[in-house]
Amino acid sequence: MTKLEELTALLANELHDFNKSVERLEKISEQLNTTKIKMDVVEYKTIFVAHQKQMASYINSMERFESRFESKIKEAKIYSTWAVVVFVMAVLFVIILCFLYLYN
Template identity: 60%
Template structure:
């Protein structure tokens, strides 16, 4: 019989501790409902806006570089114009000299 009394006393103590824990949690929950947390985001907004401006600047810079690079590629030639003119003059002169030597 003493063991049964000890077990019931232990169960009663555990139930009381459990009820006390629930009451504490309810108090904490009520305090959380009453407490309102406000975030100050104006500082973050200014940081984000400055970052966006920097990203726009870098984007415009890269687009300008891409346009210049595309123009350079489109204007690129295998041989410069002066080299082509000199080559044509040399070929015409050589053909003229060879034909002059054979016809003379």
């Protein structure tokens, strides 16, 4: 009987400790449910604004580069127009002379 009484006392103590643990968990759960978490986004907002400014400057520089590049492409000519016309006319003149020479 002594062993049975010892086991019963041990079981009673364990149940009592378990009930205390459950009560503590219930209190913690209640605190977690009632706690409201506030996020401080001021620091992130300043980082975001700085990033936006940086991206705007990058976009602006890319647009300036693009416009300069387009103007350079439009201005770039290997040969001037009059030189091309004179060359084509000379080639045609030589071809005509060759035909005249061959058929005469």
